[in-house]
Amino acid sequence: MRDFQIPGRSAVFAQNGICATSHPLAAGAAIDILRRGGNAMDAAIAGAVLLGICEPQMTGIGGDCFLLYTRPGSNKIHAVNGSGRAPAAASAADLRDQGLDTVPLNSPHSVTIPGAMDAFCHLAETEGKLGLDAVLQPAIHYADTGVPVAARVAFDWAEGAATLQGSARRDYLFNGEPPRVGQVFRSPGQAEVLRRVARDGRDAFYTGEVADDMLAALTKQGGVHQADDFARTACFSTTPVSGDYKGIDLVEHPPNGQGATAILMLNILKHFDIAAMDPLGAQRTHIEAEAAKLAYDARNRFIADPDHMTRLQHMLAPETAAKLAALIDPNRAMDNPAQLSEAVHKDTIYITVVDKDRMAVSLIYSIFHGFGSGISSDKFGILLQNRGAGFTLQQGHPNELGGNKQPMHTIIPGMLRQNGRVVMPFGVMGGAYQPNGHARLVSNLTDFDMELQAAMDAPRAFHDGTVMNVERGYSNTVRQQLADMGHKVKVPHTAIGGSQAIRIHDHGVLEGASDPRKDGCALGY
Structure with a gap:
């Protein structure tokens, strides 16, 4: 039990349903959908689409999503890939011929076709109960009437505002400036789009x-996108991947998401006695950082469009982790194993819902960098993601930019399973940090028996590129010890990631937790 004399928050307990996400209005909308007879899928979609209005710097209908979910009375975990593809005419060779080494972040070349809306429409029809019109109403309402800008949203908005260009500056700035906390953001153009989708379905978004x-908007800036690229966008079902860590199965969405990276990282950590270490000490933090370097190097080499990669089983194999673990010096930081050009960043939302029938949904939804590409459509104000920056221009690489390909994605929903029973949908935001965040949360719960909210609250560290970001929650002594091991230690400007989770207890009670690094909360009824 937490010390109630120290600032913090308690987990939320309920019996009928819980939603945990990064903005309270979205959590409230999801719970309202459950009260009206909707199921967890209805509630998750309603909350997710609303988050695009509450946190437009993080996500929106111009982005992608991935989902894991169960059906009532079943522990089988289903996966849906709602990530879009590069336009058919996209070519890495063309960009190399222009002298480029990477896909420019704020250009139409970085814009892949938005895939989330197709997935939301498909899942509302096939897995939901209330229908698309009902689940889109909360977002339509708030897009019209407005959402007061929350504290973390205002911080992130100011950080990403320079990305906005053209009509996006009209739609997402207030007299040319980022909003202050409490100013009201409206998006009547998006409200109109959502009304059309509610009435006419996914074709209202992808055609016409x-x-x-x-x-x-893309053609005006030199994009090679065509109408057919939008019209043929379609989500698809796929098979989750999983790995065991001390009796807990970590279940992840398969590639083109990076979930296998989290499984590999935990497989590496199995070779060390993490439970015997101080959870906030230098030794645990160092070993975790070294495992992350190796797991992320494998990610950069192998993860790509599932039709273009062949090394997934190699990443998940126990012998691969054993060989990588043997490379770790417990007392000295290694040089970064690889410096590849794939862009990774930190802007994402996550929502999880469990309903009274114990249907569980784990949904992650993003436009990639803050405000995505910075390009928005002129009439409706749809911000377009820059997920194409997740491609490499390296010739012959499985993740090389190419027509109709899906890029390597940083966003990953997760679930935990124990003895065959699904016990926790969860997610950790933070772009590149996400696999590390999944591994750390599982380790906090398993190695150190932390309560769920405490496992989220605990300080974080992350080896990001060449720098070891160590949150202020660590002691100066630990930071110095890490520096002495050879890490380039820095206190990050922004808190590392964010997370939400719902634990499904075997006695029937639900426990929801939400990261204090964000504005959100867990709500139940």
Whole structure:
């Protein structure tokens, strides 16, 4: 039990349903959907689409999503890939011929076709109970009437505002400036898009005037996108991947997401007695950082569009982890194993819902960098993601930019399973940090028997590129010890990631937790 004399928050306990996400209005909308007879899928979609209005710097209908979910009375975990593809005419060779080494972040070349809306429409129809019109109403309402800008949102908005260009500055700035806390953001153009989708389904987004609006914005800046690229966008079902860590199965979405990286990282950590270490000490932090370096190097080499990669089983094999673990010096930081050009960053939302029938949904949804590409459609104000920056321009690489390919994605929903029973949908935001965050949360719960909220609250560290980011929650002594081991230690400007989770207890009670690094909360009824 937490010390109630120290600032913090308690977990939320309920019996009928819980939503945990990064903004309270979205959590409230999800619970309202459950009260009205909707299921966890209805609630998750309603909350997720609303988050695009509450946190437009993080996500929106111009982005992608991935989901893991169970059906009532079943522990089988289903996966849906709602990530879009590069336009058919995309070519790494063309960009190399222009003298480029990476996909420019704020150009139309970085814009892949938004995939989330197709997934939301498909899942509302096939897994939901209330129908698409009902689940889109909360987002339509708040897009019209407005959302007061929350504290963390205002911070992130100011950080990403320079990315905005053209009509996006009109739609997402207030007299040319980022909003202050409490100012009200409205998006009547997106409200109109959502009304059309609620009435006419996914074709209202991917064909006709809305698609033409997005296409025109891209074409004007030199994009190679065509109407057919939008029209043929389709989500698809796939098979989750999993790995065991001390009796807990970590279940992840398969590639083109980076979930296998978290499994590999935990497989490496199995070779060390993490439970015997100080959870906030230098030794645990160092070993975790070294495991992350090796796991992320494997990610950069192998993870790509599932139709273009062949080394997934190699990443998940126990012998691969054993060989990598043997490379770790317990007392000295290694040089970064690889410096590849794939862009990774930190802007994502996550929402999880469990309902009274114990249907569980783990949903992650993003436009990648803050405000995505910075390009928005002129009429409707749809911000377009820059997920294409997740491609490499390296010739012959499985993740090389190419027509109709899906890029390597940083966003990953997770679930935990124990003795065959699904016990926790969860997610950790933070772009590149996400696999490390999944591994750390599992380790906090398993190695150190932390309560769920405490496992989220605990200070974080992350080896990001060449720098070891160590949050202020660590002691100066630990920071110095890490520096003495050879890490380039820095206190990050922004808190590392964010997370939400719902534990499904075997006695029937639900426990929800939400990261204090974000504005959100867990709500139940």
